[in-house]
Amino acid sequence: MEKSIRGKAFVIGNNIDTDQIIPAEHLVYNPSDPEERKMFGRYALCGVPPADSGLPEGNIPFVRENEYRSDYQIVIGGKNFGCGSSREHAPLAMAEAGARVVIAEFFARIFFRNCINGGYLIPYETPESLMEKVATGDDVEVDLEGNRLVNHTRGTETALTPLGEVLPILEAGNVFEYARKAGMLE
Amino acid sequence: MGMTITEKILAEHAGKERVDPGENIWVDVDILMTHDVCGPGTIGIFEREFGKDANVWNRDRVVIIPDHYIFTANEQAHRNIEILRSFVKKHGLKYYYDPDFLQSEGMPSPYADPTRTSYKGVCHIALPEEGHTRPGEILLGTDSHTCTAGAFGQFATGIGNTDAGFVLGTGKTWLKVPPTMRFVFEGELPPYMMAKDMILAIIGDIGVDGGTYRAMHFDGDGVHRLTMEDRMTLCNMVIEAGGKNGVVEADELTRQYVQERTARAGTPQNMRFHKNDPDAQFIFEKVYNLDKLEPMVAKPHSPDNKATVSEVKGTKLTRAYIGSCTGGKISDFVAAAQLLKGEEVRIPTFVVPASTEVDAALDTEKLDGKSLREVFRDAGAIIGPASCAACLGGPADTLGRLNSPEEVCISATNRNFPGRMGNKQAQVYLASPLTVAASAIRGVITDPRELVGSFV
Structure with a gap:
């Protein structure tokens, strides 16, 4: 894993559920098909109500209409990010659009697990809410060694909770690579 | 421990x-x-x-x-x-x-x-x-x-x-x-x-x-x-x-x-029965008295946005939906039929059995000599084939999907975050099949106790 990831921040609120991350009507595409997989990037976070999309201003889409990639690499949410269904299409869609890191006060369990085991996104938790400290479009950098978020636009720094026991799986790439390294898979 | x-x-x-x-x-x-x-x-x-x-x-x-x-x-x-x-x-x-x-x-x-x-x-x-x-x-x-x-x-x-x-x-x-x-x-x-x-x-x-x-x-x-x-x-x-x-x-x-x-x-029949040990540890404990609970809803747009039915009664609805893994079992339809028997729904009301076994039971379960299917049909409900259907929205041609932002639906399903049943502006109230049936009859959110004759 690299030492840091720098990009533009995209801020959304509490309880962003999987239907907002990727609405169910788009789940007809097969993520195992490389061409169809791109469609998940196109619709990533399109279910977030417009007023809540790209805070604090709102009305900023994560992916512009008819595009497949987002301008934003670091997604920042509040509490209970990724609640709702078990669909792995959720972290996959965000990653397909170009997101690398998702930061939240805490995650819903299955979404967190999917991020790690599938190796889609680095899910960082924060001891305190970042929603007042970062605005959509800020130039931010996630320091993976120092476990902190540096906001270059505002000249501020915030601590992130170390990834702890799931770090080895993220470092390996996904749960299969982790299991191979640990001798559990051939 | x-x-x-x-x-x-x-x-x-x-x-x-x-x-x-x-x-x-x-x-x-x-x-x-x-x-x-x-x-x-x-x-x-x-x-x-x-x-x-x-x-x-x-x-x-x-x-x-x-x-x-x-x-x-x-x-x-x-x-x-x-x-x-x-x-x-x-x-x-x-x-x-x-x-x-x-x-x-x-x-x-x-x-x-x-x-x-x-x-x-x-x-x-x-x-x-x-x-x-x-x-x-x-x-x-x-x-x-x-x-x-x-x-x-x-x-x-x-x-x-x-x-x-x-x-x-x-x-x-x-x-x-x-x-x-x-x-x-x-x-x-x-x-x-x-x-x-x-x-x-x-x-x-x-x-x-x-x-x-x-x-x-x-x-x-x-x-x-x-x-x-x-x-x-x-x-x-x-x-x-x-x-x-x-x-x-x-x-x-x-x-x-x-x-x-x-x-x-013809599947395996092995079963292992477990109990909590007397000194098992719980991180949280809460006791509820069922006599003190009231019929509940979750208001838009979150399953924890709770209210008693009496707090929101009279809320105008455009649709009612009974189905899904949460509210589409045969006992759910038996309960709904108790209220819908001899009544007519005032809003489009969808009845979607969870499984084909439940669908078949709509014909074999009877209420005063009428099958549940007859009860629902006579009440004017739309009966669909067994499936997840509109519980999670799905493709635009899914039966019962909320395609318009104007829809206000009372539903026996499980989740009401924005867009769950289709349009992200549509409003979904989660409730029991009994409350959904009572509300379908009146066209507004209705406490099943108001149709009190049905419970004697």
Whole structure:
């Protein structure tokens, strides 16, 4: 894993559920098909109500209409990010659009697990809410060694909770690579 | 220190004497379930990691139940069924429930007779019906409502495609042992209330994140008096509080149900009954008195946005919906029919049985000599074929989907975050099938107690 990831921040609120991350009507595409997989990037976070999309201003889409990639690499949410269904299409869609890191006060369990085991996104938790400290479009950098978020636009720094026991799986790439390294898979 | 039911099941499947909350363990999985939405992705990951010629870990322990996008003209949805079919054929999987009526392009004509199709409908209801739920086992499924099966005294939870691909190849997964919350219900459920009201009360109290990373154990005489279907409703919505699994201690009723279903299906009959140790530790405990609870709703746009029905009564509605793994079981329709008998609905009202077995029971269950199907038809409801249907929106041509931002729907389903049933501005009130039926008759949110004659 690299030492840091720098990009533009995209801020959304509490309880962003999987239907907002990727609405169910788009789940007809097969993520195992490389061409169809791109469609998940196109619709990533399109279910977030417009007023809540790209805070604090709102009305900023994560992916512009008819595009497949987002301008934003670091997604920042509040509490209970990724609640709702078990669909792995959720972290996959965000990653397909170009997101690398998702930061939240805490995650819903299955979404967190999917991020790690599938190796889609680095899910960082924060001891305190970042929603007042970062605005959509800020130039931010996630320091993976120092476990902190540096906001270059505002000249501020915030601590992130170390990834702890799931770090080895993220470092390996996904749960299969982790299991191979640990001798559990051939 | 003693262990809880969840800890005991996990310890047994990890080959350990004991496990403690917070511990990460590798466990052997008994049953892996997938469906048409997550199956193709799971199969793709399995083949990528283990090779195109690899065998699944155990062909008798993989259960595939297409249920989500069946009654749609969507081409990719049809293609996904084909992917499942060819995987099942290639691996000789024993338990697959094919929508055999789905053969060509366009909107499929549903099964003509629900008793004569291999298709079963919603996975969480078909799993127990077809003999795949057993006390003491670990069931994992690529669907968040897999937690429903905790009603049978087992550990059941939802997983993603990657985890499912791993289990498909190895029969194993890693799990963090959850601490257990205990919810005790005392007394008896009044006739105007349902298990749905109990779980909406809990979610309203602890919030949509109140059970995150935790097991939720439903206990007390008020729970053990419930039918298996009502226990399923409780465990089904554990995920709406963020819970990892729900559990009800298996008792004589559980044993009877499982024995009957496994015998009919020819599936294994082994059962392991676990109890909480007297000194088991709970991270949270709350006691509810059923006599003091009232009919509940969750207002838009969150399952924890709770109100009593009396607080929101009179709210104008455009639609009513009874169905899904939460509210589409036969007991849900029996309850709704009690109110709808001899009445007429004022708003479009959708009745969608969860499974083909439930669909067939709409003809065999009678109320004063009329079948439930006749009751619903005479009341003016629209009856659809068994499927997940509009509970999760789905493709635009899905029956009952909320396609307009103006819709205000009262629904017996499980989730009402923005866009869950279709349009992201549409409003969804979650309620029990009884409250949905009462509200359909009046066209506004209605307390079932107002139709009091129905309960004498």
